[in-house]
Amino acid sequence: MKLCWTTIHVSDMGQSLHFYHEVLGLPVSSKNSSPSTDVVMLGDGETKLELLYEKGNKNERTNNFVSVGFTVKSLEETTEYLKNEGVDILTGPISPNPHIRFFFASDPDGCQVQFVQSL
Numbered sequence: 001m002k003l004c005w006t007t008i009h010v011s012d013m014g015q016s017l018h019f020y021h022e023v024l025g026l027p028v029s030s031k032n033s034s035p036s037t038d039v040v041m042l043g044d045g046e047t048k049l050e051l052l053y054e055k056g057n058k059n060e061r062t063n064n065f066v067s068v069g070f071t072v073k074s075l076e077e078t079t080e081y082l083k084n085e086g087v088d089i090l091t092g093p094i095s096p097n098p099h100i101r102f103f104f105a106s107d108p109d110g111c112q113v114q115f116v117q118s119l
Contacts, residue, residue, distance in 0.1 A: 015108040069114035
């Protein structure tokens, strides 16, 4: 069994695409639209991130218990870059052991995004 994607329900596809595609650099692998939904798949690896916008639904922040994680080369550079892009840093950096450090930021819908550096 392989994990193929994680879905995040978004309230504004434009803001979410800006964050995940333009700020974080995830490539758009596909876009689909129907009268009721817009779906954008992001990523070029085996596991994708799916952004789902349900038209006509208030799409209130339902991602309070969702967290996605990305590896980075430098926490300091990533923190500085995200702050310059206006991204809210929630917590960290945290180092639960000598081999890893991470911090959490927030996407436009309140989903926690973890940035991890292996040491």
